[in-house]
Amino acid sequence: MTHAGHWATLSYIYAALAELGDYYTLSNQSFPAVSGNVWESRLVLGNDLPKSASPMGLTPATKNKQPVYGDLVLVENEGCSADDYPKAVEGNVAFILRGECSFGAKSELAGKAGAVAAIVYNYEKGDVHGTLGSPSPHHVATFGLSLEDAKPVVKKLKAGTTVDAIAFIDADVESILTTNIIAQTVGGDQDNCVMLGGHSDSVAEGPGINDDGSGSLTVLEVATQLTKFSVNNCVRFAWWAGEEEGLLGSDYYVSTLSSEENRKIRLFMDYDMMGSPNFAYQVYNASNDANPAGSQELRDLYVEWYKAHDLNYTFIPFDGRSDYDGFIRNGIPGGGIATGAEGVKTDEEATMFGGKAGDWYDPCYHQLCDDVSNVNLTAWEVNTKLVAHSVATFAVSFKGFPERTDVAAGAYEKSVKYHGHKLVI
Template sequence: MRVLGIVGSIAVANLVGATVVPQYVQEAFSVEDVYESVREVTDLFDDSSESSIFGWPHVPYFLKPGVDSEKIQESITIEQLNETAWDLFDAANKSTKEFGHPTRVIGSKGHWKSIGYILSKLNEHRDYYDISVQSFPALAGKVNSYNLSFVNDGGKVPTAKPFALTPPVKGFVGKVIEVPNLGCDEIDYKSLVIPKNSIALIERGQCPFGKKSNLAGKHGFKAAIIYDNDPLSKNGISGTLEKPTKNTVATIGVSYKEGKVLIAAIELSKNDYSLYFEVDSYVKNVKTKNIIADTKHGDPENIVALGAHSDSVSDGPGINDDGSGAISLLTIAKELVHYKINNKVRFAWWAAEEEGLLGSVYYANNLSPEENSKIRLFMDYDMMASPNYEYQVYDANNKDHPEGSEELKNLYIDFYQSQNLTYSLIPFDGRSDYVGFINHGIPSGGIATGAEGINKKNGFPFDQCYHSLCDDVSNLAFDAFLVNTRLIAHSVATYAKSLEGFPERNLNVTAASTSEFPYRGSKLIV
């Protein structure tokens, strides 16, 4: 009773803002005993009660036990994940009036509501976290409709897909002209006679799609078709023009097979072959925000960073992509507050991932050399609960990636093996927010559960609702969601406790070239 009575006084004092605990209490009782007693008292208080007006009913930091992986994993439940998933879906619904369906695309009410929701939950623990936002400009675009069709019968060109961030062009009939080589150099266009309203036909390869489109526009083409260079590709190209310029023209991609069909048609017509080309789209600048939450405690010279993205595509609410990662981070951030840590932890929710990893790349590009050097590692968590999932680990190594990336991979593998779960290795190909960190020499790793690719176990997509309207709460595999959230908690607890044995940062490593990654987010760039 004496312990509980004294600790009860401490807890009440804490409620009214007192932060100093008498020295005799610290000396008389073990931290663990006092901590458990404080939890008994503070559990009596509910945020909705009148007592909440006095502040947070939180345990003083010095009374908390050291972070424990097993305990923090045990505290995570499916009920927590489900509740937050519904909250994010409710946020997405705020966009329904404007878009006709729920979405959390940047610039939408649904995305601003998502940002506000995450901030409000973090704010409940502002005694544990320093919370900030980072504003940045982002390019956003949408293709409302497009039409690439044959003039003779009006049939649509198979596999045709517009590139993300393509500018619009009003419908016209244009002569199709094959650009020699790969359309990446000025000289490729010098020998061409380019009539008004012509369409460039360019093979994929060597340089980014955006450069091909820019050069085509610069030399007088009104639009461009880029065909795949992979004979095995059957579905066309899902690409992005990244950063359109004044020369960028409306651009559509097609498969290798359809590209060769068009080349044959040009030859058969003796260079007088035309198509109908139309794109209704827009590209605009949007201001949006990253969210950063740093623990107040832990070594600031050894920062353990992890991130997920807060936005979705415009076509749906994005509850798996990447509501699931955002939820995992928020759940763990709320549970970590019950523990002391040795290394500072940085949680990040990136915006504009779906526009080409813009938020995370902006953040990494704007780190000072000193700030960069303090980040010991970055962990990326994108799509944690695909319905037809497999447990995927990024196949990092210390030769091709910053030293320490391989250690992250091994931590994930060890966890799955300890749970008797099978896993697969997937490449660092540029499809998620690790890109900016790897390019700036920061060790990186992460896990996923699959996107539009095919699960070899059953021949069906990992996520049949990927980038679609049906990516709602019903699209989540909660068994995988729970496993992966607990794995993320394990990764945080492990490195927040100790970085012993983890490679020191090699600050002499220069930034890698972004061209090494064929993707920028979900879209190919080259």
């Protein structure tokens, strides 16, 4: 998360902002975080190597970073109570259904029951990617598994057939300090701020040029160009650290705001992945019914701009996957645009935006190939212009935009499926 490459990124951003003179006040906000890296992993169930097996974020290694062996033991219910773990789990591998409680809670209970490893399998179509969250001494090496790979195994276990397992994870989890960078205009009404941000970190598996070099550079370019203009309302830019570990930087930032400072932020705009190779122009479908008032007005601003430029657009769920999450949970309206991650482009979207139906929007999402060749320059330029439009609109005036309230969005919290790019339950 904050290794040599990330420090170099932070240094570049800060130096570029410092060159802009006294237009902005700059600050570094350091905060403690937990960083995890999985270096190698393997899971064997019976004679099969399930393709969907995926180590959880912040998982510990298997004992002594060596393979561990045991029988699969089916855990009752969703494995959210100690009573769900039969005695047979001890010395074996816990097989747990996803749902109800966090992955971290399941791993911790499996560890307390004496499991040598744990597997959380899906109850719906698709893989399970997640994070164990705050480390616990009771966490054990934990994998996610798709429903498709789990189904035949569950059938065998319920029929009384023994299925053995080999689990191996070489991983490190460490506590570090990392940094958010904040730049705020000296000019403009300091009690009424429009805020926007992207994240400066990437996953360990790849360089992170689209995710989120594209967003963080867009935010930096808009900050640079804004210095040619005066503003009526203050504009606050942010480059978040720790997004890939679970929105750590943005969560920390919002948690440190006093109620007075919280209310000065009229809205937050999130810009994460602006130039996916197989892009769609995506707008977060944020309504005022489920989110702080103003979220829908921001959504409509994006829609109106795309329409005005004869560009197609599509709505995507506002489900907690990016750095807007902490703002919405704390009563600050928000939204944003994106161009797609690991989702699959539909035939209809291929007609609307070009590209290839059936492929991911970003085929290099969270992989080594997310390099400088992994950006669609047309989409990136178009969206950077829209980001500039969004900043200019609110820097000039909040006329017609709802006043801030202290009410957080209960409906939003009930509907979110993610905290960052990973599922949390």
